[in-house]
Amino acid sequence: MSNFDLVARVFGIVLALAVSELLKGFAKLWRVHHKVEETGGPPVHIGWLVPTLGALMLLDQVTFWFNFGQIGPHVPTTLFGLAGFMAVIGTYFALSTFVFPADVKLWPDFDAYYFKVRGIVIGGLLAVNAVGFAYELALVLSGVELDAGDDGGGLVAHAMMLLTAIQLVLLLFVTGRRSSLALLLGAIVTTLGGDLPF
Numbered sequence: 001m002s003n004f005d006l007v008a009r010v011f012g013i014v015l016a017l018a019v020s021e022l023l024k025g026f027a028k029l030w031r032v033h034h035k036v037e038e039t040g041g042p043p044v045h046i047g048w049l050v051p052t053l054g055a056l057m058l059l060d061q062v063t064f065w066f067n068f069g070q071i072g073p074h075v076p077t078t079l080f081g082l083a084g085f086m087a088v089i090g091t092y093f094a095l096s097t098f099v100f101p102a103d104v105k106l107w108p109d110f111d112a113y114y115f116k117v118r119g120i121v122i123g124g125l126l127a128v129n130a131v132g133f134a135y136e137l138a139l140v141l142s143g144v145e146l147d148a149g150d151d152g153g154g155l156v157a158h159a160m161m162l163l164t165a166i167q168l169v170l171l172l173f174v175t176g177r178r179s180s181l182a183l184l185l186g187a188i189v190t191t192l193g194g195d196l197p198f
Contacts, residue, residue, distance in 0.1 A: 008068070011089055015065060018093040022058050025100030026051070032104055040105035049114035049177060052184040053121060054099045059191050060125055061092055067132065074139050088131055095124040111177055118180075122171050129165070160194035 029051060031037035032044050075085050098117045101107040167187040174180050 010086070011068060014086070014089045014093055015061060018061055018089075018096040019058065021093065021096040022054055022061075022099060025054055025096075028100060028104070037104060039108070042108060044104055044107070045109045045111065047109070047111040047114075047177070048181050049184070050100060050110040052181060052188070053114060053118070056184055056188050056191070057096060057099055057121065057125065059188060060129070061096075063191060063195075064092070064128070064132065067136075071132070071136055071139060088128055091124055091128050095121050095128075098124075114180070115175075119172060122168050126165065126168050133161075157194045160190045163190040164194070 028037060029046055032039060033046060035043075075081055098121050101110065101113050107113040164187050167183045167190065171180060171183045171187070174183060
């Protein structure tokens with residue numbers, strides 16, 4: 001087994017746990033919506049903000065998984081390199097635990113929960129993506145040729161990445177539910193747009 005195979009297996013396990021945490025959150029939402037989850041009081045208002053944030057987080061994790069194919073072979077297999085790599089992956093897992101309320105009884109309005117945790121989740125997403133982009137840029141500047149994949153790493157992909165980052169920053173400051181939802185949906189669209197084949 002090569003060093004890259006070992007790193008990829010560890011990465012896959014931790015990222016799978018992060019994805020599982022999100023899927024468990026979506027399952028809990030579904031149970032609450034169908035009133036088979038104990039809420040301990042009046043009906044819970046789920047809204048669209050928390051589910052859309054969960055979808056954005058899931059999409060970002062899948063995107064990171066695909067990008068790992070480019071940068072993963074260049075992660076140094078030193079203790080420092082692997083610790084840094086695990087810190088990034090561990091952050092994804094930790095952020096996944098914040099997306100959905102752990103105890104529905106404490107949050108009768110999920111939109112209020114969203115505004116409570118958005119700084120942690122969205123700020124964390126920005127930080128993880130900034131670290132990934134910085135590492136990729138460092139590789140390119142050091143002369144490493146990365147496989148750009150089907151999208152060619154073109155102008156559209158970079159423009160979509162920038163638009164996504166701008167929307168995430170704006171999400172840290174907007175206070176309206178509709179504007180927040182519009183920005184979350186916009187971030188999903190631009191993240192998907194970054195994978196267009198041109």
